[in-house]
Amino acid sequence: MNEQPVPVTTEPATAPRRARHLMDLDAPRTAPNQVAEKRSLTNVQRWVASTLAVSTVLHLALGLILATKIIDNPQPGAEEMLCVMAGMLGVIAVGIARLIHGKKPLSWWLVIGFVPTLLGLWYIN
Template structure:
């Protein structure tokens, strides 16, 4: 028999099917997957909120009298500006370059407004 191993106290055996509070824990708050999901959720919320504002401007332009073209065009242009801001905000959250062809997608509310009201 080996006297060296007999002198050491035996650690209690842990049941593997139970939760072990002494087990090392991973940092799930700052993990790469959590950060990626947070970015996508935040950019989705920001972009859809700003696009709803642009859509609201187009709805407001819809209720202006048809013979008043200037306010309708003005609201359509403002809706396009907010659309560009929405795309730029989404790009900024993902730390992408802001000056890209994707900004042209933000002009879609303005194009829709001009087609409907002019």
């Protein structure tokens, strides 16, 4: 019996590489974080809702400003009052947006709501 000695190697036997497109039962995929997904979806819904609400109210304010030029023979102060009403609608729009995002409606951001008043007063003069 002529047995030849088997050479001893120090390298461990490597497992055959598994193709990446196949499922690996030893390393399952991590489950998606449902809380983060829900929070992300809620955030997007808030932004869409606030954008729609603000744009709708600001269109009404713009309509009031444009109505100042349509009025025939306005009474004194009627055009200015329409501009003030447009500013009040702007303040309401900012307050609605803050409420939709879960913030307190009363803040310094409400000052931005008076921009339609300033634009309207500039437009009528």
